[in-house]
Amino acid sequence: MAKRRKLGRGVAVVGAGMSRFGMFRDRDSKDLFAEAFRDMTASVDKGLDPADIDALYLGNFSNDYFMRQSHWGPLISDLVGITPKPATRTEGACASSALAFREGVFAIASGFYDIVLVGGVEEMSKRTTEEVAEGLALATVPYEGKAGFTFPGVFGAVATAYFEKYGAGREHLMNVTIKSHENAPLNPKAQYPYTIRDMMEAKKASLEKRGIPVPEWEDEKAFLRDSKVNPVVAWPMHLYDCCPISDGASCMLLVAEEIAKNFTDEPVYLAGMGQGSGRGFHASEALTYFEATRYAAKEAYGMAGMGPEDVQFAEVHDCFSIAEIIHIEDLGFFREGEGYKAVEEGRTRLAGPKPINTSGGLKCKGHPVGATGISQLYEVWTQLRGKAGARQIPNKNLRVGAAHNLGGTGGTCTFTILERR
Amino acid sequence: MEERAFNDISYEKFLREEKLMGSRCKGCGRLYVPPRPLCIECHGAEMEWVRMKGEGRLAAFTCITVPPPFMMAQGYNRKNPYCTGVVELAEGGRVDARIVGVDPTNPETIRVGMPLKVKFLHWEEDGKKETFLAFEPA
Numbered sequence: 380m381a382k383r384r385k386l387g388r389g390v391a392v393v394g395a396g397m398s399r400f401g402m403f404r405d406r407d408s409k410d411l412f413a414e415a416f417r418d419m420t421a422s423v424d425k426g427l428d429p430a431d432i433d434a435l436y437l438g439n440f441s442n443d444y445f446m447r448q449s450h451w452g453p454l455i456s457d458l459v460g461i462t463p464k465p466a467t468r469t470e471g472a473c474a475s476s477a478l479a480f481r482e483g484v485f486a487i488a489s490g491f492y493d494i495v496l497v498g499g500v501e502e503m504s505k506r507t508t509e510e511v512a513e514g515l516a517l518a519t520v521p522y523e524g525k526a527g528f529t530f531p532g533v534f535g536a537v538a539t540a541y542f543e544k545y546g547a548g549r550e551h552l553m554n555v556t557i558k559s560h561e562n563a564p565l566n567p568k569a570q571y572p573y574t575i576r577d578m579m580e581a582k583k584a585s586l587e588k589r590g591i592p593v594p595e596w597e598d599e600k601a602f603l604r605d606s607k608v609n610p611v612v613a614w615p616m617h618l619y620d621c622c623p624i625s626d627g628a629s630c631m632l633l634v635a636e637e638i639a640k641n642f643t644d645e646p647v648y649l650a651g652m653g654q655g656s657g658r659g660f661h662a663s664e665a666l667t668y669f670e671a672t673r674y675a676a677k678e679a680y681g682m683a684g685m686g687p688e689d690v691q692f693a694e695v696h697d698c699f700s701i702a703e704i705i706h707i708e709d710l711g712f713f714r715e716g717e718g719y720k721a722v723e724e725g726r727t728r729l730a731g732p733k734p735i736n737t738s739g740g741l742k743c744k745g746h747p748v749g750a751t752g753i754s755q756l757y758e759v760w761t762q763l764r765g766k767a768g769a770r771q772i773p774n775k776n777l778r779v780g781a782a783h784n785l786g787g788t789g790g791t792c793t794f795t796i797l798e799r800r
Numbered sequence: 801m802e803e804r805a806f807n808d809i810s811y812e813k814f815l816r817e818e819k820l821m822g823s824r825c826k827g828c829g830r831l832y833v834p835p836r837p838l839c840i841e842c843h844g845a846e847m848e849w850v851r852m853k854g855e856g857r858l859a860a861f862t863c864i865t866v867p868p869p870f871m872m873a874q875g876y877n878r879k880n881p882y883c884t885g886v887v888e889l890a891e892g893g894r895v896d897a898r899i900v901g902v903d904p905t906n907p908e909t910i911r912v913g914m915p916l917k918v919k920f921l922h923w924e925e926d927g928k929k930e931t932f933l934a935f936e937p938a
């Protein structure tokens with residue numbers, strides 16, 4: 380049993396920002412981070428003088444591979460004009476910036492720094508799909524790579540094990556996709572701000588225009604069942620089960636709790652956080668859950684003195700549709716083997732009792748891997764402050780939200796609970 | 801048998817010799833495939849090699865149509881997918897392995913739980929020899 384964790388002193392989030400996510404031919408990591416940084420500074424209610432920032436922690440998975448450029452810490456501290464303040468890069472595959480967030484928390488909680496910028500960035504779209512698949516596969520364990528597993532492949536295999544054990548099927552995965560796409564058009568930063576119905580109607584119109592016979596899709600599921608529009612990538616993962624290739628950046632301003640009110644009258648506080656590490660897929664306890672997520676959740680709930688029932692909404696790492704189902708079980712929101720039923724019953728929709736991925740999730744918002752962790756926390760922060768616009772959770776008494784970030788094939792998982800007091 | 805380090809290089813070398821080998825902790829008897837140099841159960845460091853029978857059952861699988869570059873070089877693509885999976889060995893433990901002798905274009909015909917036996921796929925490219933661990937229906 381994990382020891383109950385606590386901070387040396389409290390940490391508050393007083394600003395958060397992110398760039399639009401997408402595939403940008405004419406934009407690079409620096410200008411995407413600049414967009415996130417401007418968005419963050421604008422969000423600090425009482426203003427921020429960047430000269431007051433003590434340090435930067437930056438998550439980046441593999442711009443080394445994607446852009447043939449490494450050592451992003453100082454590039455970004457120079458970009459935002461805070462050199463010679465220290466800049467440190469963190470790497471935990473797709474959880475890289477959740478680790479940057481944690482380092483920022485530790486630095487403040489220890490008393491060493493008072494004001495810390497944490498962020499993440501990734502620029503992936505200038506490589507071919509196969510190259511991106513290879514770049515991401517660098518974060519699998521060696522035996523998986525050699526057996527020909529890609530990331531969609533690993534999660535495809537997880538899905539077959541889950542289906543076998545709990546009797547779920549492809550139709551249940553479609554419910555996740557349809558739900559995420561319901562939220563996406565409400566998020567102006569999302570890469571794919573469309574519902575599945577929007578995409579279906581657009582496809583019909585384009586076929587009609589080209590004089591091609593239009594298939595009779597009776598509903599969204601019929602559309603998703605059509606392998607012409609939704610081809611298999613790694614059975615049973617189809618195109619619409621997979622997050623896209625993305626560029627983007629995100630950042631947050633963390634400060635010591637006692638100075639939070641200098642920045643805003645509405646700080647959001649860190650209530651609990653946890654991180655776990657996991658073994659390769661072949662050596663894990665089971666193929667239907669992630670031990671590292673369960674450990675991270677236990678740590679975070681213990682530190683916060685909360686349970687899953689206290690977390691009113693969450694962003695979870697839906698790199699693939701099946702992943703969302705597994706995470707909402709691992710985090711304790713729903714019982715093991717029942718996550719797919721909860722999605723089917725609409726419990727995770729924006730207006731449901733436990734909204735999941737109100738941002739549209741990685742699936743629709745995009746997944747620039749190094750930027751994802753803090754972009755999830757950005758969504759939680761935005762919802763808690765009631766600034767989520769059209770996608771604001773209708774619950775008038777939102778106080779506690781959380782973000783779950785997963786790196787590799789479950790090798791690094793984090794869970795972070797934020798609260799409004 | 802010559803001394804071989806309990807590592808991935810030895811594991812691969814054994815595969816080229818058509819042997820699926822694991823390491824067993826001399827302290828507590830736990831078996832590891834692929835081999836580990838340190839026991840994660842009792843934290844002992846004394847290991848011995850054990851050869852697997854090469855029998856198991858399919859625990860999870862996928863059929864991949866968008867392959868990484870090294871699999872594309874072996875002729876796999878959207879029209880010619882391949883199956884890969886996780887195999888639970890008769891001795892206990894699991895390995896990642898290619899699954900052959902099944903129809904990757906008809907994944908519904910592949911069943912989790914099906915009994916499998918080992919097969920070694922030898923591959924040579926530009927003078928470099930490699931062996932891929934595979935299983936086929938028993």
Ligand SMILES: [Zn+2]
Binds near residue numbers: 825830839842843
């Ligand atoms: Zn042992």
